[in-house]
Amino acid sequence: MKNKISIKKIFEEKEEFWVPIEIANIEDVAIRVAKIQGEYPFHTHSEGDEFFYVVKGEIFIDTEDGTINLKEGEGFLVKRGIRHRSLANIPSIILLIEPKRLITKPKG
Secondary structure, eight states: OOOOOOHHHHHHSOOOSSOOEEEEEETTEEEEEEEEEEEOOOBOOSSOOEEEEEEESEEEEEETTEEEEEETTOEEEEOTTOOEEEEEEEEEEEEEEEETTOOOOOOO
């Protein structure tokens, strides 16, 4: 067995927001963690779905159908092609499960 992964430890040492860290890959799927606060611009992903899970804090995901509020221990799947943005009023840690090839780049 290799080294354990401590998401808490990663973010005790990390100060930068909105920079996902890839912690594992399962075939073509990446598991990433990010520390977020503030607002990320609206964007879409044509490459695949994106799953958000809140490890610590609270986030909001805005879509054209409304806002989803996620607290610690809750998750939400954004399907491919859905325009969305995520935001956090307090420093929050999220787990992202998404295709490895998916790179988030803001699009209007």
